[in-house]
Amino acid sequence: MINLIRNELMKIFRRPGTYVMIAILLVIVSVTGVFMKYNLVEEEPNVTEDWKPVLQQENEALKKQLESSQFKTEQDYYKKQIEINEYRIEHDIPFREKYHLWSFVKDNSELILLAGLFTIVISAGIVASEFSWGTIKLLLIRPINRSKILLSKYLTVLLFALFMVGILFVFSALLGAILFGMPEQAVPYLNYFNGKITEQHIIVHLIIYYGLGSIEMMMLTTMAFMISSVFRNSSLAIGLSLFLMFTGSQFTALISMKFDWAKYILFANTNLMQYLEGTPLLEGMTMSFSIIMLLIYFVIFQLLAFYVFNKRDIAA
Amino acid sequence: MESIVVIKDVTKVIKGRTIIDNISFDVNKGEVFGFLGPNGAGKTTTIRMIVGLIDITSGDITIGGSSIKTKFEDAVRHVGAIVENPEMYKFLSGYQNLIHYARMVKGITKDKIDETVKLVGLSDRIHDKVKTYSLGMRQRLGLAQCLLHDPKVLILDEPTNGLDPAGIREIRDYIRLLAREKGMAVIVSSHILSEMEMMCDRIGIIQNGRLIDVQMVQEFVHGNTASFEFEIIPSEKAMTLLKTQFSTIPATNSRNGITLELPKEDVPAMVKKFVEEDIQVYGIKEVSKTLEDRFLEVTSDKETVDHD
Numbered sequence: 094m095i096n097l098i099r100n101e102l103m104k105i106f107r108r109p110g111t112y113v114m115i116a117i118l119l120v121i122v123s124v125t126g127v128f129m130k131y132n133l134v135e136e137e138p139n140v141t142e143d144w145k146p147v148l149q150q151e152n153e154a155l156k157k158q159l160e161s162s163q164f165k166t167e168q169d170y171y172k173k174q175i176e177i178n179e180y181r182i183e184h185d186i187p188f189r190e191k192y193h194l195w196s197f198v199k200d201n202s203e204l205i206l207l208a209g210l211f212t213i214v215i216s217a218g219i220v221a222s223e224f225s226w227g228t229i230k231l232l233l234i235r236p237i238n239r240s241k242i243l244l245s246k247y248l249t250v251l252l253f254a255l256f257m258v259g260i261l262f263v264f265s266a267l268l269g270a271i272l273f274g275m276p277e278q279a280v281p282y283l284n285y286f287n288g289k290i291t292e293q294h295i296i297v298h299l300i301i302y303y304g305l306g307s308i309e310m311m312m313l314t315t316m317a318f319m320i321s322s323v324f325r326n327s328s329l330a331i332g333l334s335l336f337l338m339f340t341g342s343q344f345t346a347l348i349s350m351k352f353d354w355a356k357y358i359l360f361a362n363t364n365l366m367q368y369l370e371g372t373p374l375l376e377g378m379t380m381s382f383s384i385i386m387l388l389i390y391f392v393i394f395q396l397l398a399f400y401v402f403n404k405r406d407i408a409a
Numbered sequence: 410m411e412s413i414v415v416i417k418d419v420t421k422v423i424k425g426r427t428i429i430d431n432i433s434f435d436v437n438k439g440e441v442f443g444f445l446g447p448n449g450a451g452k453t454t455t456i457r458m459i460v461g462l463i464d465i466t467s468g469d470i471t472i473g474g475s476s477i478k479t480k481f482e483d484a485v486r487h488v489g490a491i492v493e494n495p496e497m498y499k500f501l502s503g504y505q506n507l508i509h510y511a512r513m514v515k516g517i518t519k520d521k522i523d524e525t526v527k528l529v530g531l532s533d534r535i536h537d538k539v540k541t542y543s544l545g546m547r548q549r550l551g552l553a554q555c556l557l558h559d560p561k562v563l564i565l566d567e568p569t570n571g572l573d574p575a576g577i578r579e580i581r582d583y584i585r586l587l588a589r590e591k592g593m594a595v596i597v598s599s600h601i602l603s604e605m606e607m608m609c610d611r612i613g614i615i616q617n618g619r620l621i622d623v624q625m626v627q628e629f630v631h632g633n634t635a636s637f638e639f640e641i642i643p644s645e646k647a648m649t650l651l652k653t654q655f656s657t658i659p660a661t662n663s664r665n666g667i668t669l670e671l672p673k674e675d676v677p678a679m680v681k682k683f684v685e686e687d688i689q690v691y692g693i694k695e696v697s698k699t700l701e702d703r704f705l706e707v708t709s710d711k712e713t714v715d716h717d
Contacts (some may be wrong), residue, residue, distance in 0.1 A: 096512035096513065097512070097513070099512065100509050100512055100513070103501070103505065103508075103509065104498060104501070104509075107498075107500055107501055107505065108500050226496055226498065226499070227493075227494065227496030228496050228497065228498060230462060230492045230493070230496070231491075231492075231495075231496065231497075231510065231554065232513075233461070233462060234460045234461065234462065234485055234488065234490050234492070235485070235510065235513040235514060236481075236482040236483070236485050236486040236513075236514060237482065237513055238481060238482060404464075406423075406457075406462070406463035406464055407457065407462040407463060408454075408457065408462075408463060
């Protein structure tokens with residue numbers, strides 16, 4: 094299996110296109126960094142020494158809003174803010190700090206979308222290209238069954254995704270350190286879950302943040318992989334996956350305003366962050382519900398991909 | 410003779426159409442088996458079934474005793490194949506392509522790769538990208554790719570397609586060498602008859618998905634009777650003589666006289682007859698039939714039978 098994955102990696106990294114993708118990712122992170130740097134100069138921080146009274150005032154206001162609010166989701170949000178503010182005052186953790194490298198890394202999690210885009214391109218091509226190159230014939234007459242070959246291809250896609258997100262994370266951190274510097278003191282991230290507040294190391298928090306942010310991209314990558322294997326057509330796989338990537342959540346949001354079944358749509362569940370920060374798309378959705386939905390989609394995609402790939406007649 | 414590939418009652422139906430109809434044959438160790446048929450007769454389909462690229466609707470194929478259907482990995486381990494054109498990863502070098510395939514079978518060393526490269530005569534260019542290779546070089550790289558794991562069965566689908574005469578000759582000699590010295594069974598498909606005649610020990614003729622005939626090439630070409638061209642004058646007189654007295658012997662007018670199909674031992678008697686009848690005999694020449702003639706004969710015979 095390791096040899097098969099090495100083969101797949103060789104086929105990815107011996108093509109110039111892959112390096113273009115990496116270069117684009119690096120350039121965009123750099124541009125974002127420089128842009129941030131110059132914009133921040135203008136609105137340089139109102140990091141006041143006297144932040145405790147500000148928070149107290151904010152809490153007063155929040156409490157009033159909480160009383161007048163009628164929606165449960167809104168109430169939850171206010172409660173959470175109040176508790177976090179109180180925790181800050183109690184433990185002397187300032188609520189606003191200078192923009193530093195970790196803030197930059199966190200902001201750049203938006204770019205996971207871009208890493209996802211490139212991963213989808215790779216994923217869509219990894220099976221379909223073998224067909225269009227005609228090399229599938231030579232690949233499938235080795236003493237290795239088809240499932241193993243397909244699995245090695247999928248694992249390679251996962252590795253590539255990890256690699257791209259890893260590049261994004263590490264490069265953002267490096268560039269962030271150069272442009273914005275280290276934070277003055279190690280400020281923990283306050284994690285609010287099930288009504289409890291816990292302190293989390295910022296790096297741990299960011300890794301979780303990136304991991305959760307990658308779920309949507311992974312699901313779309315898996316879908317692209319499935320289309321690639323079922324239809325042997327990389328353009329269809331890329332096209333459909335990217336289309337859904339950019340429109341999927343909007344459509345789902347639209348549907349969810351009218352229909353309750355929106356919660357079964359893939360894109361209603363890809364954002365697990367909604368349970369940690371903010372509020373779920375629809376009432377009654379929980380973390381475990383979403384995880385189960387994601388698993389169901391994942392299994393369906395994989396079953397389709399493996400079934401069709403194993404059954405297919407490799408004819409000209 | 411020990412058979413290594415056994416094809417038994419194999420049928421392939423695609424969308425209700427029978428592409429391959431109940432084909433059976435064996436291929437023995439150390440022989441070159443030619444698979445002959447017009448375009449679209451089912452050669453490539455049969456080859457793809459042998460290597461497990463497409464499913465067998467009914468019947469079975471075993472290679473080295475293992476069924477390609479149920480024990481794919483064991484069966485295909487013995488096989489090296491080029492199916493149609495040897496398509497390689499063009500953005501990799503020839504060497505990287507070989508590494509790629511070597512990694513997929515256990516126990517292929519670097520030395521083995523180098524040895525194979527030398528064997529097919531690609532040592533000079535092996536580190537160049539495949540996209541810079543000529544068709545002949547790709548064909549040789551394809552051959553290297555299927556020889557890496559010392560297969561017992563070599564399957565080459567149209568191996569000389571697009572090669573120049575020198576390249577064709579090289580491949581042909583090479584195939585004979587592998588069969589003779591390494592005891593490999595080689596299955597070659599082609600629709601170029603002259604080539605098959607020089608390359609194969611035995612041929613199977615396939616037409617419209619049915620195996621019409623399997624024969625030794627020598628027997629197949631010569632058949633039971635031979636043709637002799639009699640250079641005689643006057644040929645008209647000879648023809649009337651033949652028609653009246655020997656109506657069973659097929660006779661045709663040819664450029665220098667007449668051509669007769671008859672066993673060799675009857676030739677002296679025929680000459681004697683001509684001399685007695687005052688027909689001048691200038692020469693007698695055996696006309697060896699080509700595979701092409703026989704092939705057209707066999708396939709058209711079959712067709713008329715079909716139409717009846």
